[in-house]
Amino acid sequence: MRFSKYQGIGNDFVMIADPDDQITLDPEMVRHLCDRRFGIGGDGVIRVAPGDSDSELFMDYVNSDGSIGEMCGNGIRCLALFARAEGLTSASEIKVGTRAGVKTVTILEDGDVRVDMGPPEFDPKDIPVDWSGDPLHAKIELEDAVVEAACLSMGNPHAVVFVDEPDLVPLSTIGPAIEKHAMFPKGANAEFAVVESPERVRMRVWERGAGETLACGTGACAVAVASRLLRDTAEVVTVVLPGGELVVEWSGSPGDGTSVFMTGPAVKSFEGEIEL
Missing domain, CATH: 3.10.310.10 (Diaminopimelate Epimerase; Chain A, domain 1)
Structure with missing residues (x-):
C-alpha cells in the first residue's frame, strides 16, 4: 500500500x-x-x-x-x-x-x-462531560488531587488545566487519568497551559488515543478559547507547543456560533x- x-x-x-x-x-x-x-x-x-x-x-x-x-x-x-x-x-x-x-x-x-x-461547544452533553455545573470550572477528582479544568469541545472533548509550568506536570500519570476519567464518557484530551502574555500561551497535551504528542491542533484551539474566557487573552494568540507554534483566532463568546480559526x-x- x-x-x-x-x-x-x-x-x-x-x-x-x-x-x-x-x-x-x-x-x-x-x-x-x-x-x-x-x-x-x-x-x-x-x-x-x-x-x-x-x-x-x-x-x-x-x-x-x-x-x-x-x-x-x-x-x-x-x-x-x-x-x-x-x-x-x-x-x-x-x-x-x-x-x-x-x-x-x-x-x-x-x-x-x-x-x-467551527465554534467551540460548551454544553456538557455536547462535549460530552458528566458535570452539572459550569463546564469551564469542572472539578475532576483524581486519586490524590482535585483538578479544576475548563471543559469544551472542538469537535472532540478537551479538558484544559491552567498551571504555573507545563513542563513540570507529570503528564504520563495525570494525562491518562484525565483521558479515561469516568466524567468523560468518550474520553478526553488533556491540556496543561500557562498564559505568558495576552498574545502568547504555552502548553503540553495528552491526546486521547495517542498519549503525549508534540502538538494538538484542536487542543491548541481549546486552550486559546479557555484562555480568552478565563485569563483575558487577546482574540488572536500564538499557542506554543513542544513541536512548534500555531496561531489561533477567536472573537466570540460561548454559544454565539463564532468559529475558531487555526493557522500553521x-x-x-x-x-x-x-x-x-
Whole structure:
C-alpha cells in the first residue's frame, strides 16, 4: 500500500489516498502502521476519501491506538497539502468532511494552512462531560488531587488545566487519568497551559488515543478559547507547543456560533510503500 508521511509541528500522520473509497482502517492495521519500531510510525492514520454533496473530501482519522477520532487539527492541515500533492484536488480552499462536521481549509500563499475549526461547544452533553455545573470550572477528582479544568469541545472533548509550568506536570500519570476519567464518557484530551502574555500561551497535551504528542491542533484551539474566557487573552494568540507554534483566532463568546480559526504549517516527511 502506498502512503505518505506528513507532520504538523511534530504531530505526525500516515496519509493514505483512497479516491475509490475501498480501504478500511481496522484498528489492528492502524496500530501496526503507527508503530514506530515495526511499522511506519505516527500519532494516527488519515485516509483521504471522496466527500459528499457538502464536501470535496472526507478525512477518515484513526488514532494510533486504533480508536476513531472525530477531528484532528494538525491532521487536517496535512490532509490539504497531501490532497493537492496526490491530485485529489487542485483547489486552494477545500471543504473537508470530518466526523465533527465540514471544515473549510485554505492553503495560504506562504504555504501555511488556515482552518475554520467551527465554534467551540460548551454544553456538557455536547462535549460530552458528566458535570452539572459550569463546564469551564469542572472539578475532576483524581486519586490524590482535585483538578479544576475548563471543559469544551472542538469537535472532540478537551479538558484544559491552567498551571504555573507545563513542563513540570507529570503528564504520563495525570494525562491518562484525565483521558479515561469516568466524567468523560468518550474520553478526553488533556491540556496543561500557562498564559505568558495576552498574545502568547504555552502548553503540553495528552491526546486521547495517542498519549503525549508534540502538538494538538484542536487542543491548541481549546486552550486559546479557555484562555480568552478565563485569563483575558487577546482574540488572536500564538499557542506554543513542544513541536512548534500555531496561531489561533477567536472573537466570540460561548454559544454565539463564532468559529475558531487555526493557522500553521504542514510538511511532507517522506513517502513509500508498505506490505500489510
